[in-house]
Amino acid sequence: MSSPAPSRGRRGRRAPSDGPRASLKQLLPFLLEHKRVLIVVAVLSVLEALATLGQPLVVGQVIERVQGGEVLGLLVWVLVGLVVASSLIGAWQHYLLQRTGTAVVYSSRRRLIARLLHLPIREFDARRTGDLVSRVGTDTTLLYAVLTQGFADSIGSVLIFVGAMVAMLLIDPLLLLLILVVIAASATVVGLLSGRIRSATQAQQQKVGELSSGVERAIGSIRTIRAAGAGAREQQTIEETARGAYDAGVQVAKASALVVPVAGIALQVSLLVVLGVGGFRVASGAISIAQLVTFVMFLFFLVQPLASFFGAITSVNQALGALGRIQEVLDLPTETAEDAAIAAGAAAAAPAESAAAPAIEFRDVRFRYPEAVVAARRSAESEALRALADAHVDAAAVELGDEDRDDDVLRGVSFTVPAGARVAIVGPSGAGKSTTLALIERFYDPTGGAILLHGRDIRTLDRDELRSQLGYVEQDAPTLAGTIAENLRLASPDASDAQCERVLRDVNLGEVLERSPLGLEAPVGESGVMLSGGERQRLAIARALLAAPPILLLDESTSSLDGLNEQRMREAFDAVATGRTLVVIAHRLSTVVDSDHIVVIDHGEVVGQGTHSELVASTPLYRDLAKHQLLV
Template identity: 55%
Template sequence: MSTSTAAAAPRRGFRRVKEEGPRARFRDLLPYLSEHRAAIVVVIVLSVLGAGLSLAQPLLVQQVVTRVQRSQPLGGVVGLIAALVAVGAVVSGVQHYLLQRTGTSVVLTARTRLIRHLLRLPVADFDRRRTGDLVARVGTDTTLLYAVLTQGLVDAVGGVFTFVGAIIGMAILDPVLLGLTVLIVLFAIVVVGGLARRIRVASRKQQDAVGALTADVERSISAVRTIRASGATDRETESVLQGARRAWGAGLEVAKASAPVVPVASLTLNLAFLVVIGVGGFRVASGAIGIGSLVAFLLFLFLMVMPLGNAFGAAASVASALGALGRISEVLALPSETAEDPADLAIESGRPDAPAVEFDAVSFGYRGQDGARVDVLHDVTFAVPRGTRTALVGPSGAGKSTMLSLLERFYDVDGGAVRLGGIDLRRLPREVLRAQFGYVEQDAPALAGTIRDNLVLAAPLATDEDCLRVLDAVNLRATVLKHADGLAAQVGEEGVLLSGGERQRLAIARALLADAPILLLDESTSNLDGRNEQLLRDSLAAAGEGRTTIVIAHRLSTVVDADQIVVVDGGRVVAAGRHETLLETSPLYRELAATQLLV
């Protein structure tokens, strides 16, 4: 039942509220706190010290009142009270700073764990999840952990000390008044305990809604040119605003769930105060207790109720944090890509006589969010001899790019095997495997940063001379050096400051700089003009000397001289051979060649 429905229904106790996603418990917070236990211990000690200073004050005030009644000299009691107040203020200030600092450090710990795990998730998880929602878990969700410390959790230890000390002092002064006060406080604790669960559930829904909104905004910004060119700005704006309104509605549910907490705390204090004044005044009049004892009891009452109010606030903060922690834990519970990698196995252990790459009866299908499999490859079998150039051609959607993804082990096969040097890829650690490939993706992405940042992504030790050499190989050196910043020139978000052809050539230069023995090129010349395409073909031919190259191409003119052309259709290999042979034996290849005027 939703929070709003529960609120509308007749209230016969607190109803069970359905939670979505993994449920986090308080003990799940402990790993984030343990790394900062030294600072937390210091804060707790200061909190307890501050509590002791506060508890001493009612007893000293009682002495002042009693001495005034008896016309006795005050001596140094007033000065001692002033000293306790001053020392307490200093202790509180130091504690506050350490608490804020520790809270910020806890957020850093959570973000560090989440980022390290997030960037090691299998590619399939990114296919099924929205990028903006994952970003929200790193930003918004982790920030809520800050409230766990700064809004009363650690300070609650000193609060407990103050609470217990106040109870003891009140019990000594007047057990009758204490009994009435405890009844009122117990009622408040029961009410807030029921509210805390509602707050946790509502907070989880709010964070989910904020995550969805972040994903919507990220999608719209990344495609802003397409949206404007399509005249869809108003429609897209309204779509994002609907997500904003859903987040607003979820925020209202949190507000509704947490709103009673402050009134309950205020009601508890006021009711306890009125009861103590009324009953306590009667007991003073009857001679059961003295006026000094009543004043001290009232001070102890405030000392008892203040940490109780902090505890109520902490309960609301912790409940919200647990909702966010559930979303964080959901990602951390996903197995990382390298979780099942085998022990390191040197690539040289492959057979020298084995093909560089071999697909053996490979079948594979992608899985959607519902877990359903969409078959893409069926019984794919072919081999790529060492030091040769193999082209994969065929209609769009035939499964060519998927084959390169399987080589990189972004996914594992569902059936059959892919081998590198005769070794099943699943026996190789991914880092060892990927070091053998220079991979240029179909979209030729560029990362926000400088030209040099993009080039050295796979070769961090490369020099500027190395970078200029590979830029020269892809006919990009002159373009880069025209810029005043040279290699330090910014490429913009997703390489927006570069043309499509420049992004493509930059990606190829990055692959060449990695100097891997196998090049994987997915539509590497699709955005190039004829002149640059020919220059790049010559450069790749020179770079391919001694290397194995696998090229996906729609322009057959770029691969007619390949050692082997593998024709793929509908996820199956339908033909393989050289250009001249395929023109005679493969109807599909002949059709593709005819449309490009190659026959």
């Protein structure tokens, strides 16, 4: 399967969708994981509220005793005790909230990572890696504010708010009524702004995801970009994305900035009202000076939690904006979740497994990539042509694979792979060869027909069980950052050092072991940059050989090898082929001419099957390929 051309900036992958807006109900599971701690925090909030509300009452008693010339006695110490207790309880509560907020971020990241690593392959083909990474890193961080600035603060704030209102009602209902008018106006303004904050935050997080994707793609292709002289263009594209993130952030700042002064204005207006009307009430004898002072203190305690509540609205709305993007991924079905429905239908139609059946059988297999994947590839193709135009290359002279241009990749493909046989699949670029291996691995399922493993429809098999029987070497097999040993043991974690060294020498990588005194523990660099292209390919093959599965799937596994290493690789395959089934895709027919069976595919259809000599005589396409490679 021809790979889609790399894209720049926001092109080449499906842009992050707006996604569903999260609700408080969807936030609850993250909080309820820590309900015991939150209960303790709630209790502390009650105690802190009581200690806080007790202070104005004691101050009022102090003023009355001073006015009456009475002895203060223990009142001063009671007031000091309430202040100290309130501070200590607040500090403990703060610690618990900070710790729990960190735990919420951790648990959300665990959920995301678990879901991401088990999503169907189509989701990775249709989405950008950087955007998915951003959801794990940046988006989850905003959930921290829900606890540290939102949820638990609101509990204490509500208690203080209600307690202050009750006390103020008992002191002077008229003054309280005037204050409530101011508060109602403030709450209306905040309510109108909260929706804007959530939308702006969601847009900002999406832009940050695009930025992460652009940077990740550029860094991953830095050598190609430098060699093509495209550094300035890449910089401009990423800077445009960064500008978009900045603009979205400014919108968040504007909406949040409008919320911040609301509480301050409410306090100032309320204070002016209390001092003006309250002074008149004192002069008329309706209330005493001590009651007015107590009322003013309660006013501050009323507006302070109001400010915290307004801040909590901002924090929660920002978190809900990010949670919408997190929830979008968490709501995607995993491979395992899809298997039950697929297996139920396939099991009824497929025969039971049989030892006499072929190792692999394609029965009239049809396949079309999902619409989102097709759209992403077409976008990548358009970007590739634009890049060629920038480089003054005639785009019309560039032929991209039919797989990327046509939704129908396979059209009724049928062939068998006998157990223990070596079968090759050949054909021009874009014919659908790599797709056949992707379907065997169940990265995708056929849209028609069936693929059987030992006579059993692979859709009835658990994917892990299926893949444990397959060794797959991709066309562009990646090398993971880490050591040689870590790459080898990816599929064979229990392999000994001796086994690792033996398989490396089998694929002519012994010199890599001798290159560094660290041997198997030698680092390979990011994406295997410390190895040559041929060495990376041989390392991938060694990884598959070490696992020693009964079936090996090799996609252009020798395309980067020179003649000597290709011969060594064929010898290694001969050594491990005994008792195993090999399915090999190759452009160079010299690597497959001695295969037991060769399948020729063109435009998603089987146009010929047989041995090399049979196909030369019967299949024009194969004969032309052989002539071009000087094999006839």
